Structures are given as structure tokens and as C-alpha cells.
Amino acid sequence: MSYLESLRVFVRVVELGSITAGGRDMRLSPAAASTRIRDLEAKFGARLLNRTTRTLTPTEIGQVLYENARRVLATLDEAEAAVASHSGTPQGALRVAAPLGAGRRLVAPLVPRFVAENPEVQVRLRLSDRAVNIVEDGIDLAFYLGQPEDSTLIRRKIADCPRVLVAAPAYLAQHGTPEAPEDLKRHNCLLLRFPRSPEYFWMLQTPEGPKKLAVAGAFDSDDGEVLRNWALDGTGIANRPRYEVAEALAEGRLIEVLPDTPPVAAEFGVLTPHRELQDPKVRLFIDFAARELKGALG
Template sequence: MSYLESLRVFVRVVELGSITSGGRDLRMSPAVASNRIKDLEARFGVRLLNRTTRKLVPTEVGRAFYDSARRVIETLDEAEAVVSGFSGTPHGSIRVTAPLGLGRRMLAPLVPQFCTEYPGVEIRLRLSDRNVDIIADGIDLAFFLGEPQDSALKWRRIAECRRVLAATPDYLSVQGVPEQPEDLAQHNCLLLRYPRSPEYFWMLQTPTGQQKMMVSGRFDADDGDVLTDWALAGQGIVNRPRYEVAEHLASGRLVEVLPECPPVPAQFGVLTPHRRLQDPKVRMFTDFVARELRNAF
């Protein structure tokens, strides 16, 4: 078993680029993870990793070994999935990622409930509004708002998530209330952006069909909750999932902008890697989340 654990450590270290990150991902200290790598190198009498100024990279033999080791781990995981499917008692970890707001408000509260029902399962939840490389990061499930672009991944639609444009009454009293989509060009639009994000636009539903509006603003952030905070501070117009700002709309702290031309709803769903056999625990967690959140938006 220690050899297989060492293989898992090596694979994650290569994928994440450092012993610290690889060890943390597998819930072990950097010292333990480093010893696992040393054990492998001693076993084969070759160097598997080289350190650059920024990260660890595999040597030529390390790269070849990584490709084979990853296949071994994937085969082992599939074998365990078969056994779990027959036993009906799932066990092991599920790596899950989701956008920050969705993860905090919708997904995180469901994790204890699922793990109570299936105590042999561990959920490793990683929240980020940035794009995540599902394959490279070893993600089992990526809950997603929007339209998937990667054809190498499986997409399961769960629900339609309504969105809303909103701002404070004070902001609108000073800057004016947009009466048509084109008026947004004169406003400070609060933008969700991250490094290498594409040109920014909002898609609106209008009486004549969908309309692509190029928008701009003085502030942008890669955390949607920050945008909501800026909107509440009277700094501009925000485009957010309705469920995330519903309490502020109900209290009057925010008011809906262009209610007759709301943003096009986002698709809420889950992305999974293409595999010959889906692990039953992954399918069970997906079904559980779909059942609990299908009517939440």
C-alpha cells in the first residue's frame, strides 16, 4: 500500500508543481510527501523530479513514469468504483470545485448532510470564481454556472439560474436610471474578471431577442461577493445570480435595473472528466446535489 500511496503523491506533485501542494492535496505534510518521492527515486535509482526557480518539473524519465503511474491510479480507482457499486457502501474522497458564491451558499451546507448519510465518503471542496483546469487539478466534479466550452468534459445540466442587474437607490438617483440596454455604456458596471478573461459583455433578454452589450467599469474583481459589496456601497451596477442578492432586493438596499431586459439566465450544472466508468460515489453526490438544488434558483 505504501508504494501505491507513493505513486499517488508523485502524480499529484507533478500535476500541482510542488511537493507542498501535492502533499496538502492528499492531506499529508510536505516532509511526508517529500519522503514518498525519495522512496520512489531510491526504488528505481533515478531522479524523477528537477527543481526550477518556480516549481518542480519531471525529468524525462519522470514524465514517462508519470504517464504510466497516472494510468495505474486511474485503473485502481475504477476497480474500487466497481467494488463500491456492488457493495452499495461508497467510500473514498471526492474532489469538488464550484464558484465562490454558489459554493458558500448552496453547496457547502449540503456536504455534512451527504457525509452523514455516507460516512465513508470525504468531500474536498475547493471554491473559486476563476477557471479551473479540471483534468490537471484532479477534480471529480466541477459545479458550474454558464455554458461549458471544453468538449473533453461531460456536462450535466441541473437547473436554470436567473440573473439580475442591480444597484442601490442612491447610485441610481445620482447617475440616473438606465431606461434601455444601451444606457449601460454610461454607467460603472462592476465586472467579474480574472487573468486572461475574455472581452467583457453582458447578454440581456430584450423584447426583440438576446442582445450582447459591451460594458465597462472602473472596478473589477475575481470574487463575485466583492462585486455585490461594491454595489451595496453605491459604486455601480452589478450582474449577479438572483438568489445571491435576493435578500438585498427584498430589503430595498438594492433595486433591479432594466427589469424588462434581465440578463440571460445561466445554466447551473456539473462538469466531470470523461472516464470509462464513473465512480458510484461521484454519481451519488451529483444526484444528491441535483435533487436538493434543482428548485433553488
Template sequence: MSYLDSLRVFVRVVELGSITAGGRDLRLSPAGASNRIKDLESRFGVRLLNRTTRKLTTTEIGQVLYDNARKVIAALEEAEAVIASYSGTPQGVIRVVAPLGLGRRLVAPLVPRFVAENPEVEVRLRLSDRSVNIVEDGIDVAFFLGQPEDSALIWRKITDCPRVLVAAPEYLAARGTPQVPDDLKAHNCLLLRFPRSPEYYWVLQTPEGRRKMMVAGRFDADDGDVLIGWALEGAGIANRPRYEVEEHIQAGRLVEVLPETPPLAAQFGVLTPHRQLQDPKVRLFTDFAARELKARF
């Protein structure tokens, strides 16, 4: 592995806070990533990282190397993007992140087709319902449901994604079917929540306009598919994108609740860092994804 590749490993290790995570991101074993760090430390004759059982931090000189190495790598990636735009052959790695359910159902099937059309491109897809720092995590494309707030990112809307409230017939038979939004207060609402999540609410579309409903439930999860599973088992009412539950609604396994006052539709699109705006492979991938996914809604 070249000196530049070792610098790439060092930068990703610092950004992800772990030798294991940094190595995995670059398809290296923990031992391989650790050896690359040791090679750099031997080259410079200094310690670059402070390692404890709980956390990994840069030394003072390690921070200097990280700050400068990151600039070098960013400049090289920009140069590669410009060269690729002239060659007409997109090449290199695209790091993509998407929510779990959306990623499994809609994004993952696109990847083999895109790579088949662009064999010089590698796509590394990560699925998570947790929030990620797109810039710090080195993400090129992030599929997003909702309204992004980070002005440092480029937002490209693909379409609106309708949402529905659903519950199993057995749950509604036992607990009653909500007739108006206020009835939700008496029900077990299945919540998508993470550590340090803010106060939870659902926004419904009513004849009077948007209504913010504070809802509660006896349990929550950070995986939307878990919530659907619980709803199918009769555990409560879930608020999910329609594309995730339409099959269950058509089969009668789930029933749409409060169809006259559905949840506010989520904007569906992609986020890219400003630095990737001119990268032809990123632009090509987002164009491909937008075209293919818009047809699904």
C-alpha cells in the same frame, strides 16, 4: 505510507506543479509530501523532479514514471468503483469544485448532509471563481454556471439560474437609473474578470432577442462577493445570479436595474470527467446535489 500512496503523491505534485499544493490536496504537510518524493527517488536511484525557485518540472525518467503511475492509479480507481458498485456501499474521496458564491451558499451546506448519509465517503470541496482544468486537476465533480464547451466532460444540467443587474439606491440617485440597455455605457459596471480574460460583455434579453452589450468599469475583481460588496457601497452596477442578491433586493439595499431586459439566465449544472461516469459515489453525489439544489431555484 505505502509505495502506492507515494505514487499518488508524486502524481498530484506533478499535476499541480508544486510539492506544497500536491501535499495539501492529499492532506499532507509540504515536508511529508517532499519525503514521499525523496522515498521514490531513493527507491529508483534517480532524480524524478527538477526544482527551482520558480517552477517544478519532471526529469525525463520522472515523466516516464508519471505517465505510467497515472495509468496505474486510474485503473485502480476504476476497479474500486466497480467493486463499490457491487458492495452497495459508496466509499472513497470525491473532489468537488464550485464557484465561490455558489459554493458558499448552496454547495457547502450539502456536504455534511451527504457525508452523514454516506459515512464511507470523503468530500474535498474547493471554491474558486477561476477556471480550472477538471481533468488535469483530478476533479470528480465541478459545479458550473454557464455553457460548457469541453466535449471531454459530461454535462448534467440542473436548472436555469436567473441573473439580475443590481445597484444601490445611492448610486442610482447620484448617477441616474438606466432606462434602456444603451444607458449602461455611461455607468460604472462592476466586472468579474481574471488575468487573460477575453473582452468583457453582458448578454441581455430584449424583446428583439439577445443583445450583447460591451460594458466597462473602473475596477474589477475575480470574486463575485467582492462585486456585491462594491454594489452595496454604491460603487456601480453588478450582474449577479439572483439567488446571491435576492436578500439585498428584498431589504432595499439593492435595486434591480433594467428588469424588463434582464441578463441572460445561466445554465447551472455539474461537469464530470468521462472516467468518473460509472463511479457510484460520484453518481450518488451528483444525484443528491441535483435533487437538493433544483428545489432552491
């Protein structure tokens, strides 16, 4: 088992390009991950990784080991899934990814309840507003908010997630309240931006149908929670999921802007890779999430 776990660590280190990141993904300290790599190098009598101050890449022998180890580990994972499907007891690690905001508020609270019902499963939750590569990153399922572009993945919609434009009372008192979508062009709009981000514009619902509106502002961030906090601080207008700002709206700390032409609702759902045999715990977690989150996004 130790040898197999060392191979798993090595594969993740190569895929993530870092011993620290690979170890963290496997719940190991950098020192423990380094020890696993050294054990493999001692076993094979060869250096497996080329290390510089900035990069880490496999040697020629390391690349051969990586390609073969990945195939072997994938076969073992499929075998475990097949056994689990017959035993009826879900077990093993489940790697779940989710956007930061939705992950913190919606997905993270599900994990303890799911594990309480399925104590043989270890859920490893990764949160990021950046796009993840499910296959390359070894993710079993990834929650999304919006419209995923990768058509090679299995997609399951859970619910529509209403969005709202919000601003603090102090901001509106100082800068005025927009009365029409075009007025947003004269306001400081808080944008979610990162490489390949689709949100360089806002799509609003109007009587004439969806309207794409280019907006701009002095602040942007790759963390949606930061945008919410900026809006609460009175710095501008944010476009956020309603569940994320519902409490602040109810308390009057935020005001809904342009309620008659709100942003188009975002789709909330799950992506999984195509596999001949889906691990039962993946399907079980998705069904659990769909059941638990029903009605929570409105």
C-alpha cells in the same frame, strides 16, 4: 498502501507543479508531501524532480514514473469504482470543483449533509472562479454556472439560474437609474474578469430577443463575491445570480436595475469526465445535489 499514497502525491505534485499545491490537494502539509517524494526517490535510487526557486519539473526518470504511475492509479480507481458498484457502499475521496460564489452558497452546505448519509466518502471541495481542467486536475465532477465550452465532458443541467442587475440606492441616487440597456454604457459596470473570461459583455433579455451589450467600468475582479460587495458599497452596477443578492434585495440594500430587460439566465449544472465506468459516488452526489438544490436558484 503507503507506497500507493506516495505515488498519488507524486502524480499530483507533477500535475500542479508544486510540492505545496500537490500536498494540499492530498490533504498533506508541505513537509509531509516532501517526505513522500523523498521516500520514492530513495526507493528508486534517483532524483525524480528538478527544483528551482520558481519551477518544479520531473526529471527524465521522474517523467517515466509519472506516466506509468498515472495509468496504474487510474486503473486502481476504476477497480474501486467497480467494486463499489457491486457492494452498494460508496467510499473513498470525491474531488468536487465549483465557482466561488455558487460553491460557497450552494455546494458547500451540501457536503456535510451528503457525508452524513455516506460516511465512507471524503469530499474534497475546490472553489475557484477560474476555469479548471477536470481531467488534468483530477476532478471527479465540476459544477458550472454559464455555458461550458468543453464538449468532451459529460454535461448534466440542474436548473436555470436567473441573474439580475443590481446597484445600491446611494449609487443610483448619485448617478441616476438606467431606463434602457444602452444607458448602462454611461455607468460604472462591475465586471468579472480573468484570463479567458467570457464576461466582457452582458447579454440581456429584450422584447426583440437576447441583446449583447458591451459594458465597461473602473473596477473588475476575478471573484464574484467581490463584485457583490462593491455593489453593496455603492461603487457601481453588478450582474449577479439572483440567489446571491436575494437577501440584499429584500432588505433594500440593493435595487434591481432594468427589471424588464434582465440578464439572460445562466445554466447551472455539472460536468464529469468520460469514463467507461463512472464511480457510483459521483452519480450519487450529482443526484443528491440536483434534489437538494431544486428550487434554490430562483
